[in-house]
Amino acid sequence: MNVLATADEMRRWTVQRKAAGESVGLVPTMGYLHEAHLSLVDLAKRASGAVVVSVFVNPTQFGPGEDYEAYPRDEERDLRLCRERGVAAVYLPPVSEMYPEGYATYVEVEGLGDQLCGASRPGHFRGVCTVVSKLFNAVQPDVAVFGRKDAQQARILERMTSDLQFGIRIVLGDTLREHDGLAMSSRNVRLSREHRAQAPALYRGLRDALRLFERGERSASEIVRAARERIERDAPGGDVEYVELVDWNTLAPVTSIERTALLALAVRFGPVRLIDNVLLEV
Numbered sequence: 408m409n410v411l412a413t414a415d416e417m418r419r420w421t422v423q424r425k426a427a428g429e430s431v432g433l434v435p436t437m438g439y440l441h442e443a444h445l446s447l448v449d450l451a452k453r454a455s456g457a458v459v460v461s462v463f464v465n466p467t468q469f470g471p472g473e474d475y476e477a478y479p480r481d482e483e484r485d486l487r488l489c490r491e492r493g494v495a496a497v498y499l500p501p502v503s504e505m506y507p508e509g510y511a512t513y514v515e516v517e518g519l520g521d522q523l524c525g526a527s528r529p530g531h532f533r534g535v536c537t538v539v540s541k542l543f544n545a546v547q548p549d550v551a552v553f554g555r556k557d558a559q560q561a562r563i564l565e566r567m568t569s570d571l572q573f574g575i576r577i578v579l580g581d582t583l584r585e586h587d588g589l590a591m592s593s594r595n596v597r598l599s600r601e602h603r604a605q606a607p608a609l610y611r612g613l614r615d616a617l618r619l620f621e622r623g624e625r626s627a628s629e630i631v632r633a634a635r636e637r638i639e640r641d642a643p644g645g646d647v648e649y650v651e652l653v654d655w656n657t658l659a660p661v662t663s664i665e666r667t668a669l670l671a672l673a674v675r676f677g678p679v680r681l682i683d684n685v686l687l688e689v
Contacts, residue, residue: 408489409496414545417459417498421547424495429456433548435539438462439479440488443554443583443591448492450580451552457495459546460485466502467513468534474678479593498546505541514540516570519563519658523671524682527648535560536567543573551575556582556590558669558684562658582683584610590683601644602676608641609674612650613685616670620687625664627652630687638674648673648680655686664689 411417421431432455434447444460451458462485469475482499489497513533519525520532543551551568553561565577583591588610589603598606612634619633635650650672654661661668664687671684 408486408494410486411496411498412500413504414500414541417496417545418547420496421459424457430549431455431546432458432550432552433542433546434458434460434552435542436460436462436485437464437478437593438485439481439593439596440485441591441593443556443580445488445492446583447552447554447580448489448494450578451550452493454550454552454576454578455548458493459496459498459548460489460494461498461500461542461546463498463500463505463538463542465505465534465538467506467537468531470528470530473528474594474597474680477597477678479596498542500545505538513537514567514571516563516567519559519566522653522658522660523559523649523651524673525559527673532560532563536563539564540567540571543568543575548575550578552578552580554582555579555686556592556683558671558686559658562655588614590681592681594679594681597679598676602679605642605644606674606676606681608638608645609672609681609683611641612637612672613670613683617685617687620664627660627662627664627668630664630670634670634672638672642674642676645674645676648675652687 432451434451436444464478514536515533561579587607589607615637616630616634631650652668652670655667655669666689668687673682
């Protein structure tokens, strides 16, 4: 397994693999890998010949007062897990490589980032789009794999990839969950014991809303209410940032479900912000 630190090294590696007739798949991560990340690696292996995992905690997608410094990191463990999973290369650039002194160029998708997480995290998706564009340029993959847990991010990156004509196929992997339903996330390790016990309420709220939808309810307000009530009852230590129902394609709020919609939520437990979602498919 190759470990590469610069865009030039990464591009040379890709050129060599493609010259040998292989396609290249990319799994962008911020490290502290867990089984959900590794499931995306497996998906990338099925969709391409050689898999690259990028590990980079991107400072431009963290706002003031957010957890950039506290974000969990374990480079040695990440490399071991990638090696064991059959990853061909890890792209591990330092901040100085991604954002050298004087850096002044950013990428932004208009409209899709104005609500949900974008409403409370201004500039977040600009940072995400910028770093993923840079990863695409360095790795030059044929396929890129992202998780559905970050559903708004996935939709924005699909739009960016199409609008900027990267020519990269985007594949979305399903959300993996712990035994009690909590969506796997690197941030889960920062939950206190009390908050970890309450956090599965997020998924229970989504399941309550999904059952209501499956029984024929189409009112957004009723579906949102079902999810919020469960979370507020079962997770008193959580601060609900939002529970919203939006159109899956446009991410615009809906009042009634007439086509596939996304029920998404964000809840803070102390300094830890968790997100989750479920698709309501018509």
